[in-house]
Amino acid sequence: MSPWKLITSLGTFHKWLFFLTGFSVMMSAYILPLVPGLIIQRFFNDLSDNTSAGANSWTFLGLIVAVGVARSITMVLGASEPIFHAVVGALLRKNIFERILTHPGARSVPVSSGEAVSRFRDDANAIGMFLSWTFDPIGQALMLVLSLVVLISIDPLLTIGVFLPLLAIVALVSQMGKRIERFRKANQEAIGNVTGLLGEMFGAVQAVKAAGAEGRVVGHFRTINDARRRATLNDKVFNEFLESVSTNLANIGTGLILLMAAGQIREGAFRVGDFALFVSYLGGLSVAAGFVGQYLTQWRQIGVSVNRLTALMQDVPVTDLTRHGPVYLHGPYPDLPPVTSIGVDALELLEVRGLTYRYPGTGRGIEDIAFTLPRGTMTVVTGRIGSGKTTLVRTLQGLLLSDSGEISWNGRTIDAPDTFFVPPRSAYTPQSPRLFSESLRDNILLGLPEDQVDLPGALHAAVMERDIDTLEDGLETMIGVRGVKLSGGQVQRSATARMFVRPAELYIVDDLSSALDVDTERILWDRLFARSGITSLVVSHRRPALQRADRIIVMDGGRVVGQGTLTDLLRISPEMQRLWHGHYDDDEEGDDDA
């Protein structure tokens, strides 16, 4: 997206605030600072002429104060700049976050969540900053034109003589700015590595502590920090160099005036007041020229930030990043959608044909999967690790975007499984469910109105009812980061309750057994079956589930290698036999070894 497009699309988001930003910055930084120079010129010229009375000096000085007051007022209005910048940041974050949440859920961001957060913070801020600087070049152009007109009217030759070399140098310096983009990118990557590692480090704190690896992990952190320091130093020093060149040009320019105008000053043709005016404008202009350089740099760099943010949104038109929409910084929040029931589209038959997904890079995944789920049946997907069980249920639900294949619901082809396979059609418990640092109740309901759903029923179905009594504040217990205050089994069952509290036709469960003991698991299946008309797709390698299943799908190497009832499969499928008997064989070996 071109910076122009960025300005027009985001600037129009909050027009009056945007223009207030423009007005205050133009007045306070570019237009009003020109006035005192003119007054100072008169002041010095009057003074050296010795013609007017002393009182006149004070009139001039009074005028300067008046201009100062006006400038101060516009400076207060200048607070609109960071405020606008924050509004833009809120819009960008909202757009990206919304997009991330509509993306196939299992691969929602291409980077670690820590790195994603650093982009949310730094890149969104960089764009906000860029936007709030939009009026600076306009102010600078106005300032340049106005001051040139004034200066040329005093001494055209001197004006050109002094300003041409200055402009040449500014142009040269801003040409060099192309390198900045490279420095910037390297710098941003280095920052991402640092925040990414911090996120992983604090996310895995128990493992790090248990291994006594605190010092070593921090050692690695130091290495990454050093790399970031190098990248930042390149970026910053180069930037500062460009900036300070333009600022110090004022002094060199003053020196040039002295050289060129020495004769005229001696003869009284170029007066002290004129000199003061030249010097004062030169100061302002070179600061402005510095901004031109800085702005041009921003203009080039901003693409990096835009790209990094669009990368978070993955494969969407870049205009989605800047799409206008309410950000709810004031007033009431949006209503949540009501709880819907399935209506006439109750599940009769789900058919899957040729479903294929390959992970980018490794090429592993699932290949040509076909099966059907009739209403009221329980189907178990089983197979050894890495055989594609999780990939299968994720791809079915659109949490991974299938490469090919067809899914149909009651004979109707589903084009967008990711928006289709949600309540009230299906609900899901992932293999490693994520809970959030809120209350247990909020984690289970996730925004559902409690009076419209059966929360006690869901807790019962998930065999969670007894745990509630043992928790500090029952359902109101704040469960900590990712639910750490709960045991592994409690996390899994909370997620299961989260699934059951959502009315659905099809319940999909990925490997519930990993944190549940057999007894609890058996009660869970009992309660699931007690609900009439429930269709379920369950990933498991546990016998209670396999024995319950109406149909079993055996996976190996990403393909279905057997399908049917347990009895049939045990007869005909070698892989099923291995899975079923695997650990028995081993028990014997283990005993032999012992």
Next chain:
Amino acid sequence: MPTVRISPRDYWRLLAVYLKPQWKLVGLLTLLLLSTTGLQLVSPLILRQFIDRALDGTALNTLFFIASLYIGFAILIQVIKLFETWSAEYVGWTATNNLRADLALHVLGLDMSFHNAHTPGNLIERVDGDVFTLGNFFSRFIINVLGNLLLTIGVIVLLTRIDWRIGLTVGLFAAITITALMIFGRFTSRRFMAAREASAELMGFLEERIGGTEDIRSAGATAYVIRRNHEFAREYYRRHKSAMILGSASFSTSNLLTVIGMVVSLGVAATLYRDGAITIGTVFVVFQFTQLLIQPVEEISRQLRDFQQATASIGRIRELQAIQPTLADGPGAALPTGPLAVEFDNVTFSYGLDQPILRDVSFRIESRQVLGIVGRTGSGKSTITRLLFRLYDPDEGAVRLGDVDLREVKLADIQTRVALVTQEIQLFHATVRDNLTLFDRSIPDTRIEEALERLGLHEWRATLEDGLVTMLASGGGGVSAGEAQLLAFARVFLRDPDVVILDEASSRLDPSTEARLERAIDTLFAGRTAIVIAHRLATIERAHEVLVMADGQVVEHGDRETLAADPTSRFAEMLRAGHDLVTSTEARP
């Protein structure tokens, strides 16, 4: 809002700790700064010479010389400034990187209860975000404010030499301006602190939700989560806005005060000129000096604005540093060498205010023995392993390793002697090697290859593009949950612990893969004490003793074979009820 009071000593301490190791560079930086300050003061004096001499009709050649001198100084300032920037940034980043590392280490050393209450996103903001704000403080604040104060004082001294009334006027206004800024600063600092906190919360929220999109999507909870985002975003916006408005007001006040200061001193100079006391060149120098003063005063004000943010950050950093682990490291009693016995002696424990999760738990395993712990989920099994690692201390009773109370032993010793494999494994965005050794560079490649081979991961190893130095994607992308669990085993194989704990460690494995693991576990257990928490008979089968937990209590403990043979034991009942799988503690119809 936190109310840590920041005293000057806090700044000084931070500076002392992190700048001291770089004293040479800091010295150079100071020198560079003094030179630019001096050069800036000399420049206007050259101008005065020029103007007065030009009006006197001095020879053109002299004027050209003076003009060239002026230009030469301008270029010199430019060059020195560049060096100054480089060294200031270098000092700043070195200091803040050290602070980052120290903070990270401090945070990692805090109790699990702290980590349970703080999201990784929030901690990123505190370890990286707050320190970033401080970067400016380290590199420029002291030096810039010092430099600019020097410049200010220099200007006032020079003006006083021209006429004491001008010096007094300018000095007075400079003092008033800086005081006004300080007063503003106190208020804005608090607001900036609040804004930064809201930013940390917003980022923590985002980090957690981005990690849980699969759950959010499939639960149809997108609209709800987006609304929560609006709530966090609004809070941040409000606080940010309030801080910024006050910041602008303070900036504009300082501007007005400097303008008035300039005007008054010019008025005085004009009067002196009319009285014939000073030349027009001197009036011009007064103008130049007051102009020169605007920059340092504005700079001081800008630095103060940054300083407000830095103060807010220092407050939050101090707050973080002030949190001490409630588990003090032990005095360093020595553990016996070789395999260790493990003992729980009347241990009662609860997480915070919860009901006790363990009640009066006592058991002992001799060295080289394997203990199986079974029980319903939530019965306290995992808590036992956490206590054994001293991630928490028991409320009552004691945990002993080799007959030494854990509270007497150095944490580092516990960590070397005890190893844990859990169900959840977190992979780093780092090389396979670093993931397996947890950044221990001293472990040779051959040992890693051997561990992978032993765990049957050689096929997986063969798919790695760059071998052991292949970078794993963040969040363990491309590694299945089962493979990740095997990698967790590999981590333990690379160490040589005396006690091994498997906490439901093989639950993600299918029976056939688990079979491969069994022999590896035999090797691992040989000559070591082991505790196994598992759902499967296969793993429990190796246990010499079995402990049955229910509702935080030991309800049965004894020799596995004896218990299994005794039809009245709970364990035997579980064996019958679970058919091939163990672990129920309550008989259910």
